[in-house]
Amino acid sequence: MSSEKEYVQEITAQEDNFSRWYRETIIKAKLMDYAPVRGCIVFRPDGYELWERIQAGLDRRFKATGHRNAYFPLFIPESFLQKEKEHVEGFNPELPWVTEAGGEKLEERLAIRPTSETIIGYMYAQWIKSYRDLPVLINQWANVVRWEKRTLPFLRTSEFLWQEGHTAHATAEEAREETTKMLEVYRDFVESELAIPVICGEKTPTERFAGAVDTYSIEAMMKNGWALQAGTSHYLGQNFARAFDIKYLDNDNTLKYVYTTSWGASTRLIGALVMVHGDDRGLVLPPKVAPLQVAFIPVGPAKTRAQVLARLDPLTAELEDAGIRVKADTRDEYSPGWKFNEYEMRGVPLRLELGPRDVENNQVVAVRRDTGEKTPLSQSGLAEQVCHMLQEIQENMFIRAKKFQEEHSHQADNMEELAGILADSGGFVLAGWCGDEACEAAVKEQTKATSRNIPFQPPTHKETCLVCQKPAKHTVWFARAF
Amino acid sequence: MSSEKEYVQEITAQEDNFSRWYRETIIKAKLMDYAPVRGCIVFRPDGYELWERIQAGLDRRFKATGHRNAYFPLFIPESFLQKEKEHVEGFNPELPWVTEAGGEKLEERLAIRPTSETIIGYMYAQWIKSYRDLPVLINQWANVVRWEKRTLPFLRTSEFLWQEGHTAHATAEEAREETTKMLEVYRDFVESELAIPVICGEKTPTERFAGAVDTYSIEAMMKNGWALQAGTSHYLGQNFARAFDIKYLDNDNTLKYVYTTSWGASTRLIGALVMVHGDDRGLVLPPKVAPLQVAFIPVGPAKTRAQVLARLDPLTAELEDAGIRVKADTRDEYSPGWKFNEYEMRGVPLRLELGPRDVENNQVVAVRRDTGEKTPLSQSGLAEQVCHMLQEIQENMFIRAKKFQEEHSHQADNMEELAGILADSGGFVLAGWCGDEACEAAVKEQTKATSRNIPFQPPTHKETCLVCQKPAKHTVWFARAF
Numbered sequence: 009m010s011s012e013k014e015y016v017q018e019i020t021a022q023e024d025n026f027s028r029w030y031r032e033t034i035i036k037a038k039l040m041d042y043a044p045v046r047g048c049i050v051f052r053p054d055g056y057e058l059w060e061r062i063q064a065g066l067d068r069r070f071k072a073t074g075h076r077n078a079y080f081p082l083f084i085p086e087s088f089l090q091k092e093k094e095h096v097e098g099f100n101p102e103l104p105w106v107t108e109a110g111g112e113k114l115e116e117r118l119a120i121r122p123t124s125e126t127i128i129g130y131m132y133a134q135w136i137k138s139y140r141d142l143p144v145l146i147n148q149w150a151n152v153v154r155w156e157k158r159t160l161p162f163l164r165t166s167e168f169l170w171q172e173g174h175t176a177h178a179t180a181e182e183a184r185e186e187t188t189k190m191l192e193v194y195r196d197f198v199e200s201e202l203a204i205p206v207i208c209g210e211k212t213p214t215e216r217f218a219g220a221v222d223t224y225s226i227e228a229m230m231k232n233g234w235a236l237q238a239g240t241s242h243y244l245g246q247n248f249a250r251a252f253d254i255k256y257l258d259n260d261n262t263l264k265y266v267y268t269t270s271w272g273a274s275t276r277l278i279g280a281l282v283m284v285h286g287d288d289r290g291l292v293l294p295p296k297v298a299p300l301q302v303a304f305i306p307v308g309p310a311k312t313r314a315q316v317l318a319r320l321d322p323l324t325a326e327l328e329d330a331g332i333r334v335k336a337d338t339r340d341e342y343s344p345g346w347k348f349n350e351y352e353m354r355g356v357p358l359r360l361e362l363g364p365r366d367v368e369n370n371q372v373v374a375v376r377r378d379t380g381e382k383t384p385l386s387q388s389g390l391a392e393q394v395c396h397m398l399q400e401i402q403e404n405m406f407i408r409a410k411k412f413q414e415e416h417s418h419q420a421d422n423m424e425e426l427a428g429i430l431a432d433s434g435g436f437v438l439a440g441w442c443g444d445e446a447c448e449a450a451v452k453e454q455t456k457a458t459s460r461n462i463p464f465q466p467p468t469h470k471e472t473c474l475v476c477q478k479p480a481k482h483t484v485w486f487a488r489a490f
Numbered sequence: 491m492s493s494e495k496e497y498v499q500e501i502t503a504q505e506d507n508f509s510r511w512y513r514e515t516i517i518k519a520k521l522m523d524y525a526p527v528r529g530c531i532v533f534r535p536d537g538y539e540l541w542e543r544i545q546a547g548l549d550r551r552f553k554a555t556g557h558r559n560a561y562f563p564l565f566i567p568e569s570f571l572q573k574e575k576e577h578v579e580g581f582n583p584e585l586p587w588v589t590e591a592g593g594e595k596l597e598e599r600l601a602i603r604p605t606s607e608t609i610i611g612y613m614y615a616q617w618i619k620s621y622r623d624l625p626v627l628i629n630q631w632a633n634v635v636r637w638e639k640r641t642l643p644f645l646r647t648s649e650f651l652w653q654e655g656h657t658a659h660a661t662a663e664e665a666r667e668e669t670t671k672m673l674e675v676y677r678d679f680v681e682s683e684l685a686i687p688v689i690c691g692e693k694t695p696t697e698r699f700a701g702a703v704d705t706y707s708i709e710a711m712m713k714n715g716w717a718l719q720a721g722t723s724h725y726l727g728q729n730f731a732r733a734f735d736i737k738y739l740d741n742d743n744t745l746k747y748v749y750t751t752s753w754g755a756s757t758r759l760i761g762a763l764v765m766v767h768g769d770d771r772g773l774v775l776p777p778k779v780a781p782l783q784v785a786f787i788p789v790g791p792a793k794t795r796a797q798v799l800a801r802l803d804p805l806t807a808e809l810e811d812a813g814i815r816v817k818a819d820t821r822d823e824y825s826p827g828w829k830f831n832e833y834e835m836r837g838v839p840l841r842l843e844l845g846p847r848d849v850e851n852n853q854v855v856a857v858r859r860d861t862g863e864k865t866p867l868s869q870s871g872l873a874e875q876v877c878h879m880l881q882e883i884q885e886n887m888f889i890r891a892k893k894f895q896e897e898h899s900h901q902a903d904n905m906e907e908l909a910g911i912l913a914d915s916g917g918f919v920l921a922g923w924c925g926d927e928a929c930e931a932a933v934k935e936q937t938k939a940t941s942r943n944i945p946f947q948p949p950t951h952k953e954t955c956l957v958c959q960k961p962a963k964h965t966v967w968f969a970r971a972f
Contacts, residue, residue, distance in 0.1 A: 045600065050560065077539070079541075101592065106602065107587065108586070109586035120602075155592030167565070
């Protein structure tokens with residue numbers, strides 16, 4: 009495998025500089041490119057197709073749980089944002105403003121939406137009149153803009169793509185149930201299709217969404233041990249209902265405010281895919297969302313090419329017919345070695361090689377991207393074997409990521425232990441917390457780690473706060489985070 | 491059918507005021523609502539689902555013709571728009587500008603994209619180096635903004651949703667072939683899935699896209715006889731390649747500019763669906779894109795309800811299993827008559843009624859939305875019969891719209907004839923045109939009709955210009971247009 013070296017030279021090794029490895033990989037794998045607008049990126053076809061598959065997987069689950077899609081305006085009048093105090097404080101610093109349009113100065117500035125609680129709240133107030141109109145279960149697929157100081161492709165960009173669910177309910181209980189149901193939808197999707205294990209839990213008050221009563225998150229561990237918040241679900245109580253006067257006539261004939269929720273996942277999931285599974289040779293994509301699942305490559309001397317292609321073409325067709333996303337790369341201007349590297353860089357889960365000797369032996373050689381393992385497969389019933397192998401890869405990738413997460417999960421009883429772990433192996437650290445914001449701030453200041461969430465199912469309950477050593481109110485995961 | 495009257499009173503008749511009928515119908519059918527931002531609308535779930543089905547039908551065709559999706563930034567730096575002279579002149583008056591972001595005044599104003607030729611051209615210049623990189627076949631699904639003076643829901647709104655294809659080719663021939671291929675994709679989709687017959691042709695120079703060499707369109711006839719441009723495809727020649735320096739090294743080792751195309755269809759297709767098929771009772775939706783295909787409604791006295799539902803439930807399940815989008819409306823608080831009106835207003839293609847006598851006779855009564863025709867169907871093999879009927883409705887809707895289009899297509903040899911036809915029956919008028927912009931302008935000024943397109947296959951060739959009576963260069967369709 010002399011060809012491997014080319015890429016080892018081309019991209020930075022993860023352990024040398026993880027952030028540089030990340031930036032180089034997503035460019036070389038052609039997931040994205042930098043755009044000529046501050047903090048914006050272009051989603052190239054392979055990057056966008058990952059998003060399309062993420063969209064499909066989530067959308068199916070949203071619809072199965074009774075939600076429908078709708079679309080609300082990109083522009084939010086300034087006065088709308090002022091209506092929920094915490095909300096405006098949270099988002100104001102990041103807003104871009106349209107001040108002129110159609111050759112005239114606008115009377116009221118329009119913000120480009122950073123999220124749509126306000127304008128959707130306004131519409132819900134028009135639509136919801138009676139208990140018969142509830143619940144309202146709507147999701148929106150959209151672009152949003154947050155003018156961030158520091159940007160990182162997919163993870164934090166000025167403009168990004170996401171979905172935002174916005175629901176309204178008659179009771180607090182029902183709204184709370186929705187909040188946790190959608191968190192579970194995210195967990196299920198991210199674990200079963202992206203092969204990324206996550207920790208479900210509640211955010212501490214300082215990490216809450218601006219305007220929420222409670223925020224829940226799923227947190228994933230990247231290969232450098234840092235955390236990435238992969239989806240959030242917010243119980244908004246009556247905060248937005250009061251701000252936008254969303255009331256309904258209940259069947260007891262009294263007017264009541266609704267309870268609302270919102271929940272979102274974004275193109276940062278693409279970043280998570282890269283940083284959870286990628287290695288020093290590039291992307292490693294889970295078969296369920298990989299744009300290309302199988303790269304089929306003819307090998308051997310040029311004079312045998314015609315003979316090899318005569319077998320390769322019908323086998324490719326057989327795989328296609330079985331619904332496998334396969335591409336036969338029969339280009340002559342590139343060597344097999346170059347192609348191996350290319351599809352490894354792009355994270356294609358499985359490579360199939362077919363040479364003259366394979367033709368004689370009625371076999372193809374399968375090479376797994378996740379393990380590098382080579383396996384000869386019989387040409388008879390190839391599609392079925394490939395399907396099976398793709399499934400194995402999907403499962404193995406989850407198991408491996410889960411094992412990594414467990415191996416990099418620790419516990420700390422005090423700040424020294426926390427700092428030691430973070431300096432040493434890194435990862436997630438479970439610790440007790442008294443509930444005082446000052447203690448949480450001390451952790452961040454001294455270690456740069458932040459509270460990720462208060463897990464629903466902590467592996468153990470910690471008794472004392474890692475900072476002040478008073479009795480712990482919560483057991484919290486701390487980590488450096490993207 | 492006493493219940494019909496309720497709606498006749500509720501919405502304006504088409505022939506009394508078509509525009510008012512349109513506005514009332516789309517609100518009452520809950521396709522959209524007005525947003526609290528100038529010229530913007532909210533796509534409610536039924537409206538958005540129409541868009542989702544339009545997206546699916548087009549996207550499938552784009553991919554089948556070798557295109558992939560990507561995503562480019564919402565923001566376009568002012569300097570980019572300046573690079574193509576005609577382009578900036580065409581779009582400048584309609585642009586909204588972001589002048590402040592993240593608490594600071596921007597050094598360069600950012601336009602919200604009205605279309606993306608410029609920013610995509612800039613990226614293509616980075617990506618395209620060699621003839622091996624061509625063709626580039628990319629499509630984008632996105633929101634765009636044009637600050638229009640007069641707005642009309644779906645047809646002309648400040649923000650709208652669309653797709654924009656952008657391709658780059660080595661030769662003019664190949665780019666021209668792409669331009670016509672994509673026009674044909676639009677024709678095929680709009681005719682076969684939206685059941686809307688269209689006329690394919692070339693736009694006159696005054697109606698061209700700003701920056702294009704040639705623009706082609708599909709034009710549909712609304713029920714008031716006006717035209718609606720339902721999709722456009724532009725051959726851009728080397729205009730944008732030169733403006734953005736998109737060059738490739740050809741295999742003869744010389745640097746050459748690429749040839750580009752762009753093509754788009756938007757949420758105005760939803761408006762077309764409404765105005766081609768709707769009637770005085772509301773929407774009439776073609777089964778292929780209808781969010782709901784079948785409304786199943788129990789009828790008869792309350793005391794028989796349990797017995798009816800015992801049959802209705804398994805029959806509904808049978809239809810669902812066959813992939814039919816069916817809803818059983820078993821709500822007690824609404825009368826069957828109210829429900830009939832409701833699903834008629836929403837344009838559901840087929841209503842099924844089941845009463846106690848139908849249970850006895852092993853039948854259901856099917857009522858077609860397009861014709862009002864009532865047909866008893868046997869409960870045995872119901873799904874198959876319903877599928878067949880939906881297909882018939884789809885076909886009939888196209889035939890009917892085609893017939894309407896033909897009946898409202900006329901010819902004129904001079905301005906008097908044109909004016910007479912427009913004042914009388916309205917519709918499309920075929921006429922000769924000398925090619926002089928002054929004559930085209932005279933038509934618009936005197937009759938408000940504009941040239942729709944120069945059809946590829948005119949029913950006949952006209953010899954003289956309808957205005958100046960000199961020899962005609964082109965045979966053109968003229969019509970009032972949305």
